[in-house]
């Protein structure tokens with residue numbers, strides 16, 4: 001059994017791992033890099049017209065035989081751990097006949113995102129994507145694969161345990177995970193009863209270079225949000241967050257409920273939440289009593305998100321969107337306070353809300369995004385200063401802290417631990433046992 005980490009030994013994002021055993025070859029994640037290798041952001045528009053060969057020459061793609069569109073397929077499957085682009089964003093280069101495996105939640109989130117993003121960023125998944133379930137093993141040639149549902153800022157994220165059936169040799173790939181979200185039970189369950197005899201653990205290490213921050217858990221974020229909403233005299237409080245971070249939206253919903261505040265989402269979030277709705281889930285929905293959808297006129301074109309929904313299979317949501325809507329000029333008449341979840345692209349419409357000067361603005365994403373010299377960061381900061389908003393950073397990471405990583409590594413006690421999804425592989429030997437540092441593209445035999 002061999003593995004090659006094509007990308008991920010020295011960076012966060014763009015993860016791609018090839019595992020082979022006998023005639024069976026699979027790919028774990030096929031992500032788009034986050035950085036361009038020169039300190040800037042990776043720009044997919046720049047590579048839009050380039051061929052696979054050109055991209056391999058530029059070391060953006062990897063020389064993996066039988067993976068790409070223009071050659072006969074020789075890969076048994078591509079397994080996607082979760083719906084973050086740094087784990088699935090290169091799927092469009094794969095041969096369409098190669099089966100893709102992912103969780104139901106990941107599939108729905110990738111599909112719904114296509115409605116809202118620019119053409120070059122869309123990943124159209126084939127109808128035949130195979131859905132994996134927590135702890136339901138499946139066979140793939142000479143391999144047996146068991147997915148494990150994990151706590152992460154992406155909904156329905158999975159780790160994968162890949163076992164060679166004849167020899168029992170095996171690899172555990174964590175994907176991205178944490179121990180401090182609303183699904184923390186999954187982490188506890190896992191470390192109490194981990195798979196035994198793991199030969200090689202590929203473990204993410206995002207947090208090895210980041211501060212754990214003021215709010216260690218999602219519960220801490222909730223507690224602070226309740227304080228903020230109780231203390232404010234303003235009608236509107238803003239919270240800037242990712243529309244796909246379902247745990248965080250749940251946190252904001254809980255905080256709003258506890259303080260008799262209306263939760264205001266936007267049509268994009270309403271659509272995302274609807275896409276992952278199941279009869280059993282307790283994920284907030286736009287038709288819930290204390291939820292409204294912010295609908296506004298952008299640049300004289302109507303609501304840009306509603307327009308996109310109107311052109312999609314989610315058109316059926318339009319009547320409910322209309323029933324749940326709140327427009328900027330409705331805010332002064334509200335009896336309750338409002339917590340408005342927002343993104344930078346909504347600023348031109350948010351500016352139409354009367355009397356927001358001096359309101360609280362909670363920034364609820366990794367602080368690093370704000371510190372970047374990007375158009376998004378500038379637009380956000382201009383908005384904050386123009387309206388004199390009271391900015392506060394309230395966030396907890398989607399990734400395991402160093403403490404949680406230690407607990408995890410000790411529980412699995414692998415023969416070899418290989419760093420992945422980290423900028424700090426050199427720190428691993430100080431923190432964990434049996435570390436083997438690999439380089440991108442290096443073949444490693446599991447013994």
Ligand SMILES: [Zn+2]
Nearest residue numbers: 013084086176
């Ligand atoms: Zn990631």
Ligand SMILES: [Zn+2]
Nearest residue numbers: 082084154176
């Ligand atoms: Zn992730």
